[in-house]
Amino acid sequence: MNQPEWRKSTRSDNAGNCVEVAGNLPGVVLVRDSKDPSGPALAFTPDAWRSLVAHLHRAPLD
Structure with a gap:
């Protein structure tokens, strides 16, 4: 079985708020x-x- 290959979001910040x-x-x-x-x-x-990613791209940032 394959192991997940994790990659950090390009939107992650240096304060540790990472997905x-x-x-x-x-x-x-x-x-x-x-x-x-x-x-x-x-x-x-x-x-x-x-679908989630497309929705997030359309959502306004606060």
Whole structure:
């Protein structure tokens, strides 16, 4: 079985507010808090992940 290959978001800042994504596993995209790598991860279908990312790109920043 493949191990997740985690990569840090390009939107992460230097203050430790980081999200990591693993998209190398078949049929699932995993997301976790990089400050807690052994903690829980969210699991999305690839379609749901693409939809979430598209929505976030359209959302205004506060």
